Amino acid sequence: MEKLITDDALYHKIDEIIAMHGASKHNLLAILLEVQEINPNHYISKDEVIYISKKLDTHVSNVFNVMSFYSALSDKPKGRYVIQICNSTCCKVSKYEKLQEMIEKELKIKVGETTSDGMFSLEYSSCFGACDISPAIKIGHEVYGMLDQLKLKRIIESYRGN
Amino acid sequence: MKTCTLSINNKQITVPEETTILEAAKKLNINIPTLCYHPDQKVKANCRICLVHDKSSDKFVTACSTKVTDGAEILTNTQEVRDLQKGVLELIIANHPNDCLNCIRSGSCSLQDLCRRFNINNSDMINNIDTYVIDNTSGVLVRDRNKCIKCMRCVEVCQETQMVGVLSPYNRSVNTNVGAGFNTNLDKTLCTFCGQCSSVCPVGAIYENDETEKAWEAINDPNKHVVVQVAPAVRVALGDELGISRGEEVTGKMITALRMLGFDKVFDTNFTADLTILEEGNELLHRIKTGGTLPLITSCSPGWINYAEGFFPDLLEHVSTCKSPQQMFGAVAKTYYAKKMDIDPAKVFVISIMPCTAKKFEAARPDINSSGFRDVDVVLTTRELTRMIKSAGIDFADLEDEEFDTLMGTSTGAAVIFGATGGVMEAALRTVYEKVTGEILTDIDFHDVRGFDGIKEATVDLAGTSVKVAVAHGLSNAYKLMEEVKKGNSEYAFIEIMACTGGCLGGGGQPVRSTKLVKARRMDSIYRIDREMPIRKSHENPEVIQLYEDFLGNPNSHLAHELLHTHYKKRSDELV
Numbered sequence: 001m002e003k004l005i006t007d008d009a010l011y012h013k014i015d016e017i018i019a020m021h022g023a024s025k026h027n028l029l030a031i032l033l034e035v036q037e038i039n040p041n042h043y044i045s046k047d048e049v050i051y052i053s054k055k056l057d058t059h060v061s062n063v064f065n066v067m068s069f070y071s072a073l074s075d076k077p078k079g080r081y082v083i084q085i086c087n088s089t090c091c092k093v094s095k096y097e098k099l100q101e102m103i104e105k106e107l108k109i110k111v112g113e114t115t116s117d118g119m120f121s122l123e124y125s126s127c128f129g130a131c132d133i134s135p136a137i138k139i140g141h142e143v144y145g146m147l148d149q150l151k152l153k154r155i156i157e158s159y160r161g162n
Numbered sequence: 163m164k165t166c167t168l169s170i171n172n173k174q175i176t177v178p179e180e181t182t183i184l185e186a187a188k189k190l191n192i193n194i195p196t197l198c199y200h201p202d203q204k205v206k207a208n209c210r211i212c213l214v215h216d217k218s219s220d221k222f223v224t225a226c227s228t229k230v231t232d233g234a235e236i237l238t239n240t241q242e243v244r245d246l247q248k249g250v251l252e253l254i255i256a257n258h259p260n261d262c263l264n265c266i267r268s269g270s271c272s273l274q275d276l277c278r279r280f281n282i283n284n285s286d287m288i289n290n291i292d293t294y295v296i297d298n299t300s301g302v303l304v305r306d307r308n309k310c311i312k313c314m315r316c317v318e319v320c321q322e323t324q325m326v327g328v329l330s331p332y333n334r335s336v337n338t339n340v341g342a343g344f345n346t347n348l349d350k351t352l353c354t355f356c357g358q359c360s361s362v363c364p365v366g367a368i369y370e371n372d373e374t375e376k377a378w379e380a381i382n383d384p385n386k387h388v389v390v391q392v393a394p395a396v397r398v399a400l401g402d403e404l405g406i407s408r409g410e411e412v413t414g415k416m417i418t419a420l421r422m423l424g425f426d427k428v429f430d431t432n433f434t435a436d437l438t439i440l441e442e443g444n445e446l447l448h449r450i451k452t453g454g455t456l457p458l459i460t461s462c463s464p465g466w467i468n469y470a471e472g473f474f475p476d477l478l479e480h481v482s483t484c485k486s487p488q489q490m491f492g493a494v495a496k497t498y499y500a501k502k503m504d505i506d507p508a509k510v511f512v513i514s515i516m517p518c519t520a521k522k523f524e525a526a527r528p529d530i531n532s533s534g535f536r537d538v539d540v541v542l543t544t545r546e547l548t549r550m551i552k553s554a555g556i557d558f559a560d561l562e563d564e565e566f567d568t569l570m571g572t573s574t575g576a577a578v579i580f581g582a583t584g585g586v587m588e589a590a591l592r593t594v595y596e597k598v599t600g601e602i603l604t605d606i607d608f609h610d611v612r613g614f615d616g617i618k619e620a621t622v623d624l625a626g627t628s629v630k631v632a633v634a635h636g637l638s639n640a641y642k643l644m645e646e647v648k649k650g651n652s653e654y655a656f657i658e659i660m661a662c663t664g665g666c667l668g669g670g671g672q673p674v675r676s677t678k679l680v681k682a683r684r685m686d687s688i689y690r691i692d693r694e695m696p697i698r699k700s701h702e703n704p705e706v707i708q709l710y711e712d713f714l715g716n717p718n719s720h721l722a723h724e725l726l727h728t729h730y731k732k733r734s735d736e737l738v
Contacts, residue, residue, distance in 0.1 A: 046344055050738065053343075059327030060343035060738040068332040075344070 011051060013038050018055050025058040028066055032073055041077035042121075049075065071125075079114040081159050083107075084125035084138040091127075096135040102152055103137070119160065168234040183225040183236055184212060194238055195247055195276055197254075197364055198313035199226040202678045206314055210250045211276065214238045222246060248280045256287035258365075259308050265366045270403070270674050272364035273311060294339075299349035301371050302522045303360060307339050310367040316340060316359035323663060324637040326469065328353045328738075340367075343738045352472040352737045354637065356465035356661045357519030357543075357670020370519050370671060374550050376540045377513055381424040386511040389499070390425040391491045391570075392416065394432050395517040395581030395666035396544050398687040402673040402680070403548045405559035409683025411691055414563020419551050420515075421564060430566045431514065432573030434487040434494065435580040435589070437709065438462065439700035441726055442484045442586075443594045444717040446656055450629075455479045457632075457647060457654040460586050462486045464524035465661025465670070467730060469637050474644050475732035483727040485537075487580065488514050488521055489530055491570070492537025493725040498713045499570060507533065513540045515547045517581070517669030520661065532724050543671025572705040575698030578691045583635035583665035584611035584618055585688070587658040591622055591631070592699045598624045606698055612689070614664060614682070617642060619654070635660040635668075 017034045021027040031052065036044050044052075044067065053063045067073045085091075085100050104110055107120050114121040130136035133145020144155055164179045170187050177186045182205070187194050198209040207227035214225045217235035225238070237243060255277065262268050294307040312331070317340055320329040328342045328351045342351045360368045380388050401412040420428045446458050461467060461482040470481055485493065492512045500507035514521065524530070525538040542550070551558055566572070576592050579585030588608045595603050610620035611631070616639040619632045632654045634640045640659045646652040662668045667684040668676055692698060700706065714722045 049343070059321070059330065061327055061330030061332075061341075062321075062343075064343035065330045065332050069334045 010038070010048075014048065014051065015055075018052070023055055023057075025056045025062065028052075028056060028058070028063065029070070031056075032063070032066065036073060040080060041118075042079075042082050043074040043077045045077075046075065071123075077114075079121035080119050081139050082121045082123060084123055084128075085111070086127055086130065086134065086136050086138070087124045088127035090131035091135040094134040099135045099137070099147055099152070102147075102149055103156075106153065106156055120156075166230045166232040166234070168230050168232065168236060170236045171239055172235075177230055179230070179232075181230050183214060183216075183223070183228050183230055186230050187214075187225065187236070187238060192238055194225045195251075195279065196226060197272055197276070197311060198315065200315050200362055200677075203315060203318050203362070206318075209254070209311065209313055211247055211254075213243065213246050213250065215240060215243050244280075248282070251276055251280055251282065252285045252287050254311055255282065256285065256289050257291060258311065259291050260289075265309075266369050266372060267363075267366035267674075271366060292339075297347045298371055299347040300353065300355065300523070301349075301526065302355045302519055303348060303353070303357060303368060304371050305341070305348060305368050306366060307341065308367075309365050310340055311365055312338055312340065313364060314340070315362040315364065316368060319358040319362050322638065324354070324356060324358060324469075324661070325641050326352065326354050326356070326637060329359060346738050350737060352733065354465045354468035354472065354661060355520040355523045355670075356468075356637070358662060359670075360519060361668075361670050361672065361674055361676060363674075370543050370545060371522065372546055372549070373522070373540050373542060374546050374553070377542055377546075377550065380511045380513065380540065383511075385509060387426050387505050387509050388424075388511045388513060389427045389429060389495050390420055390513045390515060391429045391431045391434075391488070391495075392420070392515045393488065393517055393521075393581065393666060394435060394578045394585075394688065395669060395672070395684070396515050396547070397578075397691075398581065398667060398684040399517060399544050399672045399676070400547060401558070402676075403545075404551060408680045409687055411687045412558075413691070414565075415558060415561040417566055418561045418564040419556050419558055422556055423550055423554055425513070427567045427570075428564075429491070429495075429570040430573050430577075431487050431491055432577035432580070433570045433703070433705060434490040435462075435577035436574055436700035436703040436706045437490055437494070437726070438484055438487050438580075438586075439576060439589050439593050440706065440710075440717045441490075441722060442482050443590050443597060443700075445482055445484065446590070446594060447597065448718065450655060457652055457657045458482055459647075459656075460658045462580065462586055463660045463662075463666075464518065464520035466637070466640060466659045468520060468523065468733070469640065469661060470644075471730055472733040472737065473641075474648065477644065477647055478730045478732070480647060481730055483729060485530070485726055485728050486521075486524060488516060488541070489524065489537045489728070490726050492525075492539075493533045494570065494709065496533040496535045496537070497725060498709060501713075502569060507535060510535075511540075512538045513542060514538050515542050515544065517544050517666045517672045518662075519543060519670045521671070530728060532728075544669075545671060545673055548673065569705060572703060573695075574700055574703050575692035575695035576700040577703075578695070579688055581666045582612070582685050582688045583660050583663075584608075584613070584633045584658065585665060586660075587611045587620075587631055587633050587656070589700055590656065590658075591620075593701045595622065595624060596699065596701065603699075611658075612685075614678070614685075629655045631656045631658075633658045635665050636663040637661055 053060045130143045136145040166179050167176045194212045197211045198206045205227045207224045212225040213222045215237040216223050292308045297305040397413040402408045459480045496507045522541040525541045576589035611633045664681040668681045
């Protein structure tokens with residue numbers, strides 16, 4: 001599998017993450033989440049999955065099983081910033097659909113898509129506990145709520161500026 | 163032992179306390195419907211078709227996973243239970259293609275059986291049938307995800323029994339399905355093609371690539387001389403779906419049926435099983451004498467070869483260079499036989515009947531053609547031969563017995579036991595013992611290497627040297643022995659490995675519903691054939707002796723090496 005390693009630094013980091021958690025398939029989920037985090041496109045490539053499965057002495061199919069089970073994990077590249085719109089009960093009551101429409105208009109993409117400049121991806125999320133400020137969105141670790149058109153524009157621009 | 167007394171449909175029964183409701187009901191001659199349940203596997207309880215009414219708790223419980231309790235009152239046949247079970251069934255078939263008419267499993271499909279049982283004519287359910295592309299990239303096993311009912315039997319076999327781990331569930335909820343990592347097509351995976359998944363699948367979601375049309379075409383081609391060979395384990399399984407009781411020996415009827423189908427010659431793979439023993443026995447003795455790589459490991463099982471090449475590529479020099487009996491047969495048929503019969507070898511077409519799906523893969527290996535032609539042209543599984551016999555309208559059960567053709571049709575008791583786990587080892591020991599000691603072996607039954615234990619071992623005294631040998635069947639057991647070899651602490655000189663549980667008699671190409679019970683019957687039949695054989699040692703097979711005298715020279719001669727031996731290589735890194 002050595003020849004699959006294209007980015008030494010990335011695989012070095014994966015090794016560190018595995019070492020920190022312990023090279024056991026029981027730590028698979030924690031390892032996958034962290035590996036995804038260090039990837040600028042918030043996903044785990046097929047080569048990385050194969051590498052991790054070898055390291056944890058488990059089958060590729062088992063890692064893929066976990067990857068495909070959790071919506072938090074992706075095997076396809078996403079934008080630099082992933083905007084998650086909560087569509088659980090409270091945000092549904094607070095009409096997240098309107099918010100979704102605004103974002104889709106602003107970014108010119110639909111849920112499940114990535115902007116052509118690779119900056120933003122849009123997806124649904126289940127509740128992340130921001131019911132008090134619903135409808136809410138999450139970008140990385142930041143949560144934003146009580147959004148109107150203007151606020152939303154500003155937030156998106158702040159990320160564009162980065 | 164603690165027992166529980168309970169009532170099922172108002173009938174009292176006392177059973178040991180660990181019994182499930184399903185098992186207890188069976189004792190009262192009540193068959194609760196099942197789909198994901200398999201007697202040789204873990205309880206999964208994911209199909210929910212076995213729901214019954216536990217009156218004491220007033221709950222509906224799955225009979226396969228619920229243990230009996232003392233004083234329980236179980237109802238399996240009330241209107242409520244029937245409606246519930248039928249409802250579960252309707253939900254499953256709403257997501258299942260209803261193309262039974264052209265489904266390969268029609269007639270041996272558990273879902274179809276249940277539809278008849280519940281008298282499903284019309285369902286109010288709106289069908290929601292998947293439209294996945296059918297994967298026949300391997301040409302060995304066909305995977306139709308549309309028909310998958312997510313019972314997860316194939317996953318257990320692939321992950322645990324075989325430790326190959328190609329098949330796994332993926333996605334969740336209504337999108338759940340079974341496949342290889344990243345949905346890779348089977349030809350790009352480390353699949354060993356053992357076919358055990360196709361053997362446990364209750365429906366038509368994974369099955370052998372049917373090549374019966376190729377066989378018919380060859381038979382009906384006047385320019386082809388079609389020679390058929392039959393593997394040892396087929397003769398104790400072919401009757402299963404042809405009106406004979408399961409596991410009974412049907413050699414004579416099988417030969418008659420093959421002649422009726424139109425094969426020009428009906429030969430026995432057992433003949434080349436005997437030949438294998440002479441080649442492999444010599445290889446073993448040579449390695450022991452010259453300090454060669456030990457343990458030597460058998461190479462008859464193509465599922466095992468694929469596993470070794472995929473998972474233990476650094477240990478391939480341990481594997482015997484002998485081709486499998488199937489391939490040896492092809493090579494000898496297109497040289498020795500063609501010469502003896504004065505037939506153009508290009509016209510000789512070899513079809514083999516195998517209990518195995520991996521044999522299809524083996525026959526198609528690009529480098530297995532040292533005679534100048536592909537050794538074996540078409541491989542049919544026991545299931546496919548069953549299909550041909552039915553298709554030709556042959557009343558199999560009433561056939562008279564006939565004998566194999568001569569020249570490559572005579573065999574010994576040592577050859578027929580190739581069909582059972584431990585058989586190759588026992589056959590080899592019978593020959594190697596006599597070759598080494600020069601004495602006649604009086605007690606030729608090596609009971610230590612027989613039976614269903616996953617790993618068996620024996621110690622044999624060969625002229626003062628004590629030699630340890632081992633036998634493994636099921637790839638998870640092979641894995642254990644291979645780990646020892648890898649670490650360098652294997653104490654064996656010779657190891658037999660068969661990919662499938664029970665050996666070839668439990669092969670992935672055998673009639674479906676080959677439970678452990680059926681396999682045990684097949685095993686009994688195989689050892690009975692051995693006992694009743696006039697010759698029981700491979701080196702005494704007169705046709706094999708003649709083959710060496712007239713053609714090959716000696717075991718491991720230059721010609722023997724060219725025709726009967728092969729080599730192995732690591733499988734591609736690209737496979738997942």
